[in-house]
Amino acid sequence: MRHHPFRGTALAVAALTAALSWTPGSAAAAPDPVPASAAAAPDPVPASTAAVQAVTFEDTFDGAAGSAVDGSKWQIETGDNVANHERQYYTAGNANAALNGQGQLVITARRENPGNYQCWYGRCEYTSARLNTAGRFTTTYGHVEARLKVPRGQGMWPAFWMLGNDIGDIGWPASGEIDVMENVGFEPSTVHGTLHGPGYSGSGGIGAAYSLPGGRPFADAFHTFAVDWAPDAITWSVDGTVYQRRTPADLGGRQWVFNKPFFLILNLAVGGYWPGDPDGSTVFPQQLVVDHVRVTTSDSGGGGGTTGTLRGLSGKCLDVAGAATANGTPVQLHTCNGSAAQRWTVGTDGTVRALGKCLDAAAAGTADGTRVQLWDCNGTGAQRWAYNASSNDVVNLPANKCLDVLDNNPADGTPTQIWTCSGGANQKWSLVT
The missing domain is CATH 2.80.10.50 (Trefoil (Acidic Fibroblast Growth Factor, subunit A))
Known part of the structure; x- marks a missing residue:
């Protein structure tokens, strides 16, 4: 099974939760x-x-068509990503991530460069968008889900995933990464769920794939991708069907880094090491349509x-x-x-x-x-x-x-x-x- 190398974070450290640092305890007598x-x-x-x-989060993306996402819930990342050799430039505002007026967010990948954006390989050929909740929302444990309709075509790489909120302090992969769903265009009927951490990152991530019955493409309809996350256990499902569960026992003695706060990420990449670049068969624009993102926990x-x-x-x-x-x-x-x-x-x-x-x-x-x-x-x-x-x-x-x-x-x-x-x-x- 192929897995991607690290997607670059391109995050402002100020947007992350403040680093944990030494502060002496209370001086009051016991x-x-x-x-x-x-x-x-x-x-x-x-x-x-x-x-x-x-630890509860929900966005149903209600709002006028063309509106940007709620800035109290999401921040928009900008720039390119040399780490994976992706081809797109992530733009700001609502240029490539906008509400459609029907209770959905649409992230659009286009073959264009209206801003003369520069990428690691020269003048950028594509634009797209990437959103995260760093500095707005983190969660430790719970049911984390998104209802999505993925794009199709060679070179498309949509993902719904999470990063450890301490990434600004300890870096990746020590921070940990939970990929709830990734799809690459050359596998239209298959998605992947993966863990990345110290000693099991990039192509060495721990995960599994799930394919729709009969080889049906995921791009044909909306599907709900989720993890149920508890101390020392993470379980993946598609439309309620569980397809893998991971615990520290799966890591062969390597460190489990998933009992701490993580933030959420949605993005649509174009090209890169894993999916390969678009070719003559790829039709643009392509869209990742997000019906909702929701995190729930039990209050019992x-x-x-x-x-x-x-x-x-x-x-x-x-x-x-x-x-x-x-x-x-x-x-x-x-x-x-x-x-x-x-x-x-x-x-x-x-x-x-x-x-x-x-x-x-x-x-x-x-x-x-x-x-x-x-x-x-x-x-x-x-x-x-x-x-x-x-x-x-x-x-x-x-x-x-x-x-x-x-x-x-x-x-x-x-x-x-x-x-x-x-x-x-x-x-x-x-x-x-």
Whole structure:
């Protein structure tokens, strides 16, 4: 199976989420320890009452014909792409990406060069468009789908895909890439879903192909391309038919880099190493028509997942103070004791649960030092977490901050908080099943 080398990002670093950098923890003194066996719970801290859909995204492309896409959801990339030897120049605004007035986005590839654009090979021969949600929207886990009608013809290369939001800091392929759907024109009835990461990038990506029954071309009709993404597992489907599932076991010991925020990308490339260049049989213009893009996650408090202890600083466990179940009970560090107060389920719905309730950032705070507590599961952003089994980070998604042991203090009863991710030992947690 052939897979493409890296598509150049051509992204302004300022448009990406800010890099995670060292910031010292709070200087406040740690309070007296709360015994793991204590019965009393403190007064509850109110949880957020508004459902924060931090990992939910939808664009149905409603608007007047000829309008540009919603700039609060998408940014338009411009320029060429020497990395893949693609032939097009990606233009700004609505020149090659515009709404059609029927609830659809149309990305058009044309054989033209009205702006005298210059490409890696000289004067550009084609124009097209590429959009991404960097700086607007990222997601960790969920059901990610797009309903698309792909173009046809030799040299056409439409794609719906995702890149790790830390690409501006660590580069590609360390950032990871999830290709939800790619199609190359010489395979009209086949699409590909692929993972790229360190040691399995470019033509060495891990993936599979799916073909329509009877060799029907994908360009004849709309189809829904999706991934269902959970911690340590990604499943691909076309029109609801699952055709592959990948886990860290498929990587042969190489690093799984898909338990963190990613942003979305839509583009229509022309030519390149994988699809080959257009030829005399290719008819222009060609269009990638997008009916909708949608990301959904479960808001239930019981979303399945993996259960175990979360072991952190000095080998101690994440613990619900006093094994109490009252809303607002502090979540702390304590010597591991095998109790239910230390049994956490890292859910496929983005929750982290114990004693039937959810790990919660108090009052939906996103500032450094916001205390972490137990609260009724309510689907809010305060309860949306991403556990990265490779880096051992537990990240609150709306804040983009790490679960942190106050003042790097290993004493029993030390509270936890969210704090800017620093890579310190007081922010590292291992899920031990």
